[in-house]
Amino acid sequence: xxxxxxxxxxxxxxxxxxxxxxxxxxxxxxxxxxxxxxxxxxxxxxxxxxxxxxxxxxxxxxxxxxxxxxxxxxxxxxxxxxxxxxxxxxxxxxxxxxxxxxxxxxxxxx
Amino acid sequence: xxxxxxxxxxxxxxxxxxxxxxxxxxxxxxxxxxxxxxxxxxxxxxxxxxxxxxxxxxxxxxxxxxxxxxxxxxxxxxxxxxxxxxxxxxxxxxxxxxxxxxxxxxxxxxxxxx
Numbered sequence: 130x131x132x133x134x135x136x137x138x139x140x141x142x143x144x145x146x147x148x149x150x151x152x153x154x155x156x157x158x159x160x161x162x163x164x165x166x167x168x169x170x171x172x173x174x175x176x177x178x179x180x181x182x183x184x185x186x187x188x189x190x191x192x193x194x195x196x197x198x199x200x201x202x203x204x205x206x207x208x209x210x211x212x213x214x215x216x217x218x219x220x221x222x223x224x225x226x227x228x229x230x231x232x233x234x235x236x237x238x239x
Numbered sequence: 240x241x242x243x244x245x246x247x248x249x250x251x252x253x254x255x256x257x258x259x260x261x262x263x264x265x266x267x268x269x270x271x272x273x274x275x276x277x278x279x280x281x282x283x284x285x286x287x288x289x290x291x292x293x294x295x296x297x298x299x300x301x302x303x304x305x306x307x308x309x310x311x312x313x314x315x316x317x318x319x320x321x322x323x324x325x326x327x328x329x330x331x332x333x334x335x336x337x338x339x340x341x342x343x344x345x346x347x348x349x350x351x352x353x
Contacts, residue, residue, distance in 0.1 A: 133281070160338050161338035161339055163339075171346070171347075172329055172344035172345060172346050172347055173282070173329070173344050174344070175341045175342070178339050216281065216282075220338055224338055225270075225287075225289070225335075226272070226284055226287060226297065227272075227284075227342060228284075229274075229281040229282040229283075230281055231279055231280060231281040232281060
């Protein structure tokens with residue numbers, strides 16, 4: 130089993146739609162959690178950290194369920210510019226290295 | 240700040256050749272790492288360093304060497320290139336210490352081994 134698994138995608142949604150991505154991780158001692166965004170042929174960039182209480186940044190909401198070892202990302206009112214691959218990232222139990230999921234590709238269509 | 244820089248952007252090698260991928264950061268980050276990204280597999284950690292003079296292996300270290308003589312630089316050496324090393328390579332850096340420090344990535348090196 131992979132350490133971090135994500136919805137396989139791709140997700141094709143119309144502008145204005147709400148879309149949710151799911152992620153599960155296998156190491157219950159994982160320390161911290163993130164969503165990164167990667168545009169085609171570019172480097173990953175931090176979208177948001179995911180805190181235990183859940184957190185929101187504009188149209189983006191992240192949730193963490195430690196008991197189920199599950200992370201989610203909700204995007205409301207999708208924009209064309211949201212088209213990218215979304216990477217679920219988990220910090221290992223030593224608090225040292227990041228473990229990346231394979232990513233879920235999103236295409237927002239006009 | 241230039242952030243994290245990588246050279247070259249593209250490289251084609253023949254099997255058996257060696258080369259060094261360069262990585263530098265100007266943010267005084269203690270932690271630096273190298274990843275490779277292959278389709279459908281996400282980023283996999285090759286080697287990492289928590290400070291000058293300290294390096295360690297990640298998930299897929301075979302065929303690669305690193306050194307960290309300064310805080311700024313973290314080169315990755317391919318000892319004898321193989322077609323299986325065809326990939327996109329990303330260097331990254333961040334402050335160590337707290338659990339939510341952002342990791343910054345370089346623009347990547349696209350390597351093809353023939």
